[in-house]
Amino acid sequence: MIVLKLGGSAITEKDRPETLDGEALDRATDAVAAALEATDGSLADGLVIVHGGGSFGHHNASEHGVTTTEGTHDAGAALDVHGAMKTLNGFVLQRLLERDVQAVPVHPFSTAARDADGRLDLPTGQIETLVEEGFVPVLHGDLVAHAGAGATVVSGDELVAVLARDLAVDRIGLCSTVPGVLDETDEVIDEITTYEDVAAVLGESDATDVTGGMAAKVRALLDLEGEASIFGLEDLGAFLAGDEPGTTIASRTVGES
Numbered sequence: 001m002i003v004l005k006l007g008g009s010a011i012t013e014k015d016r017p018e019t020l021d022g023e024a025l026d027r028a029t030d031a032v033a034a035a036l037e038a039t040d041g042s043l044a045d046g047l048v049i050v051h052g053g054g055s056f057g058h059h060n061a062s063e064h065g066v067t068t069t070e071g072t073h074d075a076g077a078a079l080d081v082h083g084a085m086k087t088l089n090g091f092v093l094q095r096l097l098e099r100d101v102q103a104v105p106v107h108p109f110s111t112a113a114r115d116a117d118g119r120l121d122l123p124t125g126q127i128e129t130l131v132e133e134g135f136v137p138v139l140h141g142d143l144v145a146h147a148g149a150g151a152t153v154v155s156g157d158e159l160v161a162v163l164a165r166d167l168a169v170d171r172i173g174l175c176s177t178v179p180g181v182l183d184e185t186d187e188v189i190d191e192i193t194t195y196e197d198v199a200a201v202l203g204e205s206d207a208t209d210v211t212g213g214m215a216a217k218v219r220a221l222l223d224l225e226g227e228a229s230i231f232g233l234e235d236l237g238a239f240l241a242g243d244e245p246g247t248t249i250a251s252r253t254v255g256e257s
């Protein structure tokens with residue numbers, strides 16, 4: 001199974017509130033549809049798509065002071081953030097359906113929760129069954145119920161990490177607006193194995209972002225057992241065809257702290 005995150009920075013104009021990058025989303029969904037068609041719909045035993053927020057969700061969350069740790073108990077605020085993410089989810093689904101991809105929505109706000117320590121629980125049985133039945137579940141960064149905090153933000157990157165941990169996932173790809181993780185001279189770093197090696201060059205997103213940008217992304221992926229790739233839209237087709245474009249985030253070896 002492949003878990004693919006379409007970064008919000010890749011499919012929206014992240015610095016203009018609630019603005020889709022329709023051309024980029026077309027390119028992304030073209031690549032997904034072509035990869036599925038080339039494998040008669042099987043694509044390495046299934047595909048799960050997660051998309052981020054970009055200019056949907058982050059601005060709303062920021063206005064309401066909601067982050068991954070600071071929550072809200074105001075249903076109106078919660079629905080504002082969740083509604084923005086559902087709007088973007090609708091655009092992603094529509095473009096996939098137009099290309100005959102059997103995409104269906106899974107909204108984390110309706111299914112996931114955090115405990116008081118912030119640990120995320122995302123039931124995956126529904127997702128597994130959807131994949132087995134030939135669907136492409138499309139999840140998204142969202143709000144989730146958070147014990148003691150109301151509702152907090154969950155990033156698409158966190159969802160990818162949980163899916164990779166709890167499902168039989170073979171490959172993980174994060175398609176963003178950058179061609180990979182960049183070093184101090186803006187060259188793509190081929191492989192990252194420890195956070196410390198790259199901490200100095202990792203930053204937040206240039207645009208409004210409540211979930212930590214590239215630094216949080218690398219941290220979440222380094223916690224996984226398998227490898228993950230971070231790459232740009234131009235390399236999405238290559239990733240889906242089996243290549244490892246951009247930056248590979250390699251897991252820690254067993255026993256290493």
Ligand SMILES: Nc1ncnc2c1ncn2[C@@H]1O[C@H](COP(=O)(O)OP(=O)(O)OP(=O)(O)O)[C@@H](O)[C@H]1O
Nearest residue numbers: 007008009052053054176182201203205206213214
């Ligand atoms: N060393 C780095 N290499 C590449 N990008 C970096 C680096 N440091 C910070 N960034 C920022 O991280 C951004 C990518 O993270 P971001 O969270 O915006 O991506 P995304 O997952 O595509 O979007 P979203 O979070 O909206 O889904 C880049 O656009 C850049 O602004």
Ligand SMILES: C=C(C)CCOP(=O)(O)O
Nearest residue numbers: 052053057141155156211
């Ligand atoms: C801001 C919200 C609601 C979700 C953000 O998800 P991300 O763009 O994957 O970090």
